[in-house]
Amino acid sequence: MYYKFSGFSQRLTGSSPAPAYCPQxxxxxxxxxxxxxxxxxxxxxxxxxxxxxQYLGANRVPDLQRLFQRSDGVxxxxxxxxxxxxxxxxxxxxxxxGTIYCLVALYMASQPRKR
Numbered sequence: 464m465y466y467k468f469s470g471f472s473q474r475l476t477g478s479s480p481a482p483a484y485c486p487q488x489x490x491x492x493x494x495x496x497x498x499x500x501x502x503x504x505x506x507x508x509x510x511x512x513x514x515x516x517q518y519l520g521a522n523r524v525p526d527l528q529r530l531f532q533r534s535d536g537v538x539x540x541x542x543x544x545x546x547x548x549x550x551x552x553x554x555x556x557x558x559x560x561g562t563i564y565c566l567v568a569l570y571m572a573s574q575p576r577k578r
Contacts (some may be wrong), residue, residue: 467478531542543548 465478465480466475468474469476531539533542541551
């Protein structure tokens, strides 16, 4: 015997084979119209590009490697100057402020209410 889930009674009910294998009225079938292409532009084959590859900008990796590998005693997260210092100090201030806020909220929640 075949069973299917009844959405009305919220129980399993007896069924014939076809509705048991296609629940909720879903029927396998072929769509009447083909699906539209999402990306209608043709793709380029790698061999059509030629041997030269154009980049959007200059390759800065060697310069950054030299900057970050220099042993000048500055931590890696502060090597790029003022913007790194500003981001670091802002992050630390928000972290410390959030910790203090949480501790104050815990302290106030632990105290009984005065009526």
